[in-house]
Amino acid sequence: MAKAKKSIKKKNRWLMLVISFMACLILSVFGGYFALLYAGAQMIDKSKLEDMKKDPSVIYDKDGQPVYTLNAVENRDYIPYNKIPKHLIEAFVAVEDKRFFEHNGVDLVRIAGAILKDFQAGSAKEGGSTITQQLARNVFLSQEKTFWRKTKEVSIAINLEQKFSKEQIMEMYLNKIYMGEGVYGVEMASRLYFGKSLLDPDPKNQLTLAEAAALAAIPKAPSYYSPFKDPAKAKERRDTILRLMYEQHYITLQEKEAAQKEPLPVNTGRSVNDNNSQYRAYVDYVLREAKELYGVDEDMLYRGGWKIYTAMDKKMQDAMAEAFANPKNFPKDGPQRQVQAGMIALDPKTGGIVAMMGGRDYKAKDFNYAVDIERQPGSSFKPLVAYAPALDIGGRFDSIYAGLSNQLQDFNGYKPRNYNNQYSDKVPMYEALIKSLNVPPVWLLNEIGIENGMEYVRKFGIELKPEDRNLAIALGGLSTGTSPLKMAQAYTAFANGGVRTDAHAITKIEADHIGFLETAKINQTTVLKPQAAWNMHTMLRWAVERGTGKAARMDRPVAGKTGTTESGISSRTTDNKDVWFVGYTPEYVGAVWMGYDVEDKQHILRNGSDIPAKLFKKVFTEGLKGRKVVEFERPDGVQEPEKPQESQPLQLAADMTMENNELKVVLSWIGGEPGTSAYDVYRFVDSVESRELIASAYTDTVYVDTIKEPLPYKYIVVPRDAQGNEGTPSNVAEIDMSHLQKLLEDGALHNDEDLPQDGVEPQPGENGDESPDNPDNPDNPDNPDNSNNPDQPQEQEPPASGDITPPPDIPSDGEGQKPKEKKGRSSGKENPVEGPSDGETGGNG
Template identity: 25%
Template sequence: MNKKVSPIVLKVLLITILVLIGLGTVFSGLIGGGILQVMKKTPDIDPENIKYEMSENSTIVDKDGNEIDSIRTSENREIVDFKQMPEHLKHAFIAVEDERFLKHNGIDPISIIGSAIQNFKSGSIVRGGSTLTQQLARNTYLSNDQTYERKIKEIYLALKIEQYLSKDEILEAYMNRVFLGQNSFGVQAASKTYFSKDVSELTIAEAAAIAGIVQSPTEYALFKAVPTSEVTDERIFGEFSIDGQKYSAVYNEKPFERQKYVLSKMLEEGYISDSEYKEALSEDVASNIKPPEDKSPLMASYFNTLLEKQVVKKLQETLNIGERQAWDKLYYGGLKITTTVDNDMQSKLEDVYENFSESILGNTQGWGSAPLLDLRYDNWGNIVKNDGTLIYYAKSNVMNDNNDFTISSDEAYYDENSNLIINSNKISLNNTNLVFKDYYSLDDKNSNLRTHKTGFVKFPSNENIRENQDGSILISASYLKNHNDFVWQNESGSFSFNKEYYDTDLEGVIQPQSSTVVIDQKNGEVKAIMGGRDQKGQKILNRAIDQPRQPGSSVKPLATYTAALDHGYNLATGIDDVPFMKNENGEIWPENVYRSYKGIVSLRDSLVYSVNTNAVRTLKDIGIDTSKKYLKNFGLIKENGDDNFVTKEEDSQKNDENLAAMGLGAMTKGQSVLDMTAAYAALANNGEYIEPLTFSKIEDNQGNIIFDEKDKKKNKVTSPETAYQMTSALMSAGKNYGTINLYGTDYATKTGTSDNNIDFWCIGYTPYYTVGVWMGSDNQNISLNSYSTDRTALMWGVINNRILHDYKQASFEEPSGIIHAKVDTISGKLPTQASYADPRNTVKDEIFSKDNLPTEQDDVHVWILVDTRNNLLASNKTPKNLQANRAFIDRKGSYDPSKWNGILPEDWKYSIPQKYSDLGYVEPKPKDDNKSNNAKKQDDKNQNNLENKDGQNQDEKQQNKQNLEGENQKNNN
């Protein structure tokens, strides 16, 4: 270990050095106090950890500490022990990057002053003068920004690192971390990328070539990655694919000139002998280059994909470090992460998705193609929108039997100069990229659609390819001559493009897709997750977290009705389902899915029947700002902005602070399945939101606890009583679907559908778990058919029946503060005699808290004197014996049909009549004594019933009053 430098000496040394730099550069604004301010903003690190952070992979363990998986990285990096690195490789790096490495204390004043003079002459930073220690500090904790502030931080960190680590430890960490081109991080990855050998087997010449890359990994990489379409007669070492484009590993001359310089520096510093130098110079390193064959990427589970992202964010929050450092710590810091996954539940969920069609459709024989999708085809079998706009070509229309992209003879021709002219909707030009359109196929059972990406060809320049004024595409004759296998004309006259020039996803992605999240609402633990179905041989897309979609009506309990119950509403409050708004085009908005209006409906039934007008009307009443507060507590709006909700501050023109987005779920970006499921879990958890995490503990490689689940973020959204009222309403909604049966276990659910049937949701909970399910196509131009609504709810039931198979029947526990009382479900108030007279039986048992228990009597039902012959208002012409008091709804002038195209809600006949009866006196028929006696008996019976109901009503009002007084007394005690 080096002799430690005291902090005071450290600061003095740093300032002195920077003052020296300032002699040759424009540094006056940062000298002295300015430097100290920059130092204060430098990441707080423990250099001692550097030697551990790059030493081992992180592992995932279960709750008992048993290792079940390890973290794998997409970066090409492999940690090797310092002893495994050959001495001549270490010496190559020291010689070319930091010749005084073994002598200085982290910074090299001679090198710094030299670079400062050079920078001053050029007027910008052209030479860094960084030591290996400084480079390690930058690679570990900082960005590559060319600023003086970053340089100060770099020097400060380098001095701190040298206090704690030996030179060997610093060099080991550096050589395992340094970027060496072609996605290779560290010397082991570089050795395998360029030579397909272990680092310990590198020759002196090969070691010098690798060390020479550091100065410019792009310029000095030992081979160039060139699009295959651009390769002519270059020397090629191998081929590989990146995001749909085929690349070739092509000989690069520059690094071998650099290699000679590295060897001369090694000789100069005495690291190799003259004979070794000459032997290395004579070695043909280029002939040794052997890129590794493409490997199929490891298909990480959806659960682990989410776990990795969440761990990185938690490391950033807890340790106050940058994202780059957090990823390094995850991949190579030897962390022990205790996962929350329930392997048995995850397996059952995967099994449901493995048998997706059978699980939710059963036998699909005879159903036709893709029975869950609402597809439109043109005359050639291509999938199109309603307006005829193309979405996907049929495979047979764009691919030949050899899977080469093919266009007809009418879509291309050779001009008089042998240029190829393409005039086809199947191919487009993006800058110099020739893009082939995507296509679809149907699986063997014809029950699933598969969508395929076809890729593109990158051309060297506009000289090779361009767009003509008429919109056609020209590929030059010179390019075609140099790439004579790129395209050919078939005997039929059609043209085929060689698939070796682009990357086509022949497997395809099955549609519709779906995702599911399961959360234990009691502690916020994510127990199982599926981010898609039947994905093979492609970059995995985790739709549960990475593909937010519009939640539709599933947002109503969160953004509207929970807040309403806390702000003057109860489950029986009547909300009038009638037109009340118009959009910017003057059209009545919103519409209900049933294309009509029910009239006054209780809040409970508004949720059960998903009444759009009532959701918007209620949201408008409680206010957008109130709703936002609830969405924040539900975790859908986050303080740090790391969410999918678009605020006015983020976008003043197109945002989610409006009635359509918050009331009906028509959100700009949408919401993720994870966030929506976690929000519902708060309702299941007595109104308390708990941060949904895939892990319960993170420990470093020394056993120190970085994070424990007791430190999870929690928000109180609402009271247990309000949460239970919402649960009760969601239980009614769930039973209304008719496709869910959990055989005695309580469940509360809500479905959601976005415009044009693009997205279908079903989210809900049992006393055990909260489950969110989404279904839809990746391409949002494709709609699902209306049958899919029931299928999504059915799938929710299928999943719950599978994961709860061995669980006992369970019911939701009612909080002690819940009050049961009879209420009129039109007014939401205490029933009167007029309430009971409503023929629809609007008086029902309902639940309340002390805060929304009604104390006033129903004032919506009123007695009105009518003509019994036509139910119109009794006039002075109406005989007394034909007049009667009947109960009607008094809308208090809140709706005037004449202002809304004469639209009448379904309950309009129960409203107070608007006209007087014009029927006059009619001569009575001769009396029939038997009929007269019967009528009199019926009238007496009706009067007794009214008196009995009135007496019952008085008793119930007294009982409700006693309940409320008792509740108040209990609270006072």
């Protein structure tokens, strides 16, 4: 009996344990459920749902015309549920969530399978989410893939189902879903891919069943199933969705088969609204500026109701975007990466950013190569750190004709070189800039003092670091570099009488619903005296007219400077890492940079600074088309520098002599075009078409041709610039056959000075031991490792302004290159420190 009672008590104890466990389990389930509800309710920000319906914020150009809308972040037009075609809703339900109208936000069967797969994979791979969960994720959560994120997603989904009807949830989902190509929502997608609006009442323009299925195919993998990018894959998935719609009894067999037979025509125009990608970099900069200058963050702008007025010149912006879309305007891409680029244009009087391209194929929030890149500017930096400061400081360097040392010299370990090692005693300042010689600006910076040069650079708006205190900065050898925005901003001082104007995009920002209004202030800094600014401007004009910037010449006044930096990898002297052009017209200032993100043996620029100069020309020509051509305005009280003498035609003379029983023709020539660095010498008898090349890349101006047969030879000389481009040939010089016959008859030996001339006699100093002026080359930087150790130059007082007569030949295409820096004390006024490694900077370009 006692034993039976003990057994009953034991059973009762187990029963109580089971009941207690079940009670705890039920309480835990209910508690967890209510905890999920509470947590989900806390995470739902209703304003984010309402923002999808609010009027978008609008960005306007300088003329007050809308150019871009900011509608809750995305490129989207909101459309109500009753305007969405029934078969489009059914297509999404069939493929995304077939029990959508039955569950309470979570499909337990589907999510259990997804969790099992996640555990098998060892990480959260997504899947199993209902349409309500996808809405929760897209509106309220980040895109990270974690188990905790899935829990929050479930919690919010359950709450959404309690607060909104199925129709409201479907409406929000179809207006929020990303549909590829930068658009959100089915209305924008329909217009993008098929050129149809869901609001169009015309039956001919309404979305077909096949098109609806094609739209429903996209969200799973927008890039993979885009009708633009892979029509075959898009059609395959479309047909799968049509099959699912048939299996779930939304369409008949006949409707399925008929729709699957339809082709997949797409809207080749790809125009959805004014939110085109050519404005995206500009828009991203506007968003950045709104926060930095006015405290208006992106969330506020995306929620709608804002008007942002900008300095954008739509015609200039469109011209820039069109130029960037054409690969012919850029160096050839490498095997894995394309050549990148950034360009910006400013109004020098206001500082307004009138156009900007942040890169080729720029997408929202991409790295902005016009603003954020830091690359060495090469020779485009010379005016900022050497020439303009010297002109402004004055004294013996207050004239563009001031003589600068151009001798190969050693600044205690730092040996800047000109291209082809061509040097002279002195060179006028304007010629040093036009030729982009390297020795003169380094020598000049050493004379005026590195600290003075650096202080002017800071006034131009470019920050320098302590390690930049060395003579290499005269050639753009910065420790970190600079951006097109900073360079364009600095050059506003040359276009604006010595006054630098800070760049900005926003001119006014307002929001009526909160009473917000802010107007931009124009911030200016005086950098140069007006005369110094005009003198620098004059040299920059000449640099485009006859110097390294010739590729930027157009049918309106232009000034500017090219720049390149040598490749740090290639041993070829024609290879570069960066190429620049910074220039301006009376209307706008522009800066262009091109290069690779990362340089390697397969990704090196084979072109020079003529490429960005040509892009500048193309953009400014098109962007300013239709405007009256105006000249640069010289400030009151400023004197105009005398213009250098124009170059003379290349004049060739042919003289004959006999030496050691050999007939020799002595060819000599003078004059020539800007930019000439070498000559090709040709000989022919009958016609110039049959000419024979007898000397290639010849750098002297005298050549002796030994002839074996007494024929009536004729000669021409063709000049070449540093890039190998041919210039205008010389005159044809002929042998005097009567004099030849006399030589043959006499067999006499004549001295050169006794010979009659068959052409123009060279002037003193044009031939003989003195080397002619030779340009340096932006695309052929000299290798510093080949340098010798020249003697130190003697200190000489430069002649007073105007003492130097401008040479007749102003070179046009050549630029030099910065050699490798070495530590040491300079031979002049300053002590350079070690500069960037070889290839990291250069003065060429």
